[in-house]
Amino acid sequence: MSAIVTDRVPTDEQQSRPVKKPRKSKAGKTLYGGKWTYLVLIVVTVLSLFPLVWTAIAASRDNQRLAQTPPPFWFGGNLFKNLEIAWTDANMGAALWNTTIVASVSAAGTVLISTLAGFAFAKMRFRWKNFLLFFVIATMMVPPQLSVVPLYMLIAELSWTDQLQAVIMPFFVCAFGVFFMRQYLVQALPSELVEAARVDGASSWRVIWHVVFPAARPAMAVLGMLTFVQAWNDFFWPIIALTQNGNPTVQVALTGLGRGYIPDQSVIMAGALLGTLPLLLAFVVFGKQIVGGIMQGAVKG
């Protein structure tokens, strides 16, 4: 919130800048990082990236090499062979496709549902508004384990076991999303804009289409990305609702890899790499937006 406020009054800062400048170098904020700052951050970066890099290294070796000390530090020549084995053994092609569908549909649905509800909570007047909002926030506390037993019975009753909608539907219960969109719309969408559209004779649905959606687009993108990552990596519920040999997502398929008598670690690593690579690529391309989104969400949420 306060970030927005400071953004909107640049004139103040500009006027006082000449006076403040000599002092600013002492203030904690605008200090330049020194040698040690870079050193520590580089260590943190190495620690953050190392397990991922080593996944690739291990995936490019074979089982014998992984059972020797010292462990390998550089790539070997077995990467494509291992990827192929993982691909066929763990049904990775289908799993990746399933995960893509689950994550995309969950993200799109969550964004749509949350934006509608968030707008209603932010800008509309209706009865029990505060009670309902409190209710939504309270449900954020409830752990997913609490509903897992009846959910399982429910999808068994609907014969949805091993069907993707069993994993997608519970994702639409997105209290966080509703709260997130409400917080964003309260201050990003001027009430005057909604009023003006109404005065022009727009119905609520036209207001949503022509006013709310355009105004909410940045927050919708953030929520979409967060949900996508979460749905891609979700583990607890998919492992209950889907089976490894039926219709798995990537995370479910991974648990089935290398269960043989002597598990081939390099193949397991190849599978882990396959399951992670799509998201990592997205991070390379959209990293800045994702980071910005999480930080934006943090301040507003």
Added chain:
Amino acid sequence: MVNQYETTAAPRGEGAAAPRVDKAPPSAKELKSRTWRSRRYRWDMKFSPYAMLLPFFLFFLAFGLFPLLYTGWASLHRVSLTDPNNMEWLGFKNFTRLLEDEFFWNALKNTVTIGLLSTVPQLVMALGIAHLLNYKLRGSWFFRVAVLTPYATSVAAATLVFVLLFGRDYGMINWGLGLVGIDNIDWKNGTWTSQLAVSSIVIWRWTGYNALIYLAAMQSIPNDLYESAALDGATRWQQFFHVTLPSLRPTILFTCVVSTIGATQLFGEPLLFNDGASPTGGPDHQFQTLGLYLYEQGWVNLHLGRASAIAWAMFLILLLVAAVNWLIARWLRKSEGRA
């Protein structure tokens, strides 16, 4: 009626918002269509908020509230996974049984220790990293994306790698420790070592994410606070402790709550850290968490009723933790006010 009509139509004539200006007096037909329009407008105002909430609450009822309540109901019955519709009333037996169940207490203890082992270092390190990222840096975006990449790695992929890294005979970590003269550690089979290993996976995945949340909060602290502190002669450390930390208190509380919820539900890491992905949490149940125990009771031993009772116990524990969190926050605020 007339008022309604005027409030909807009057600004039209003023022309600022609408391009069209009606000059001729309205014909009877037009009047009729306007009353229709105003009625539609009222309906729209009255019902569309509920229509907008409907999708969320429909899904919430079906996949949120109903399961929640039904878990409570199921926890009072003997229910088998193989025949879930055949329920036998047990009263509170599932719960009383839980109180005498050493595996439940063991799982609870493990959940608490792993929770502390993972949450505390994670948040402290996240604060430090955020503080460093808050400096003006070359390639600051690179560092930010880099610390967030573990967040993009799934629980499954991360745990599978860490299992190898923590391997007893050929693992990278034991090899590194060997270089400084420490004998191979059997990470998986020891109690403390296995809990430390599981915690390290959690720490690795979430530290960067929390650091970015802290960073965002740090950047929204008004600069004047630092300036006046600097004017008063506060050193950088003093600024950190007396300006940054107090301003971050809501964010810290938020991350504490979120991490606690995450720690209570810990499931994937200990499941996959075990051989063959079995939910026992090691041969001596040394890293079996409540989440794993729930899964074991429900989906391995087929006792859905007991699993439901564990789920409710977890919920109660969460409420307790939330209450403690809230009390600490209130106490901090009070003591701050006095100082």
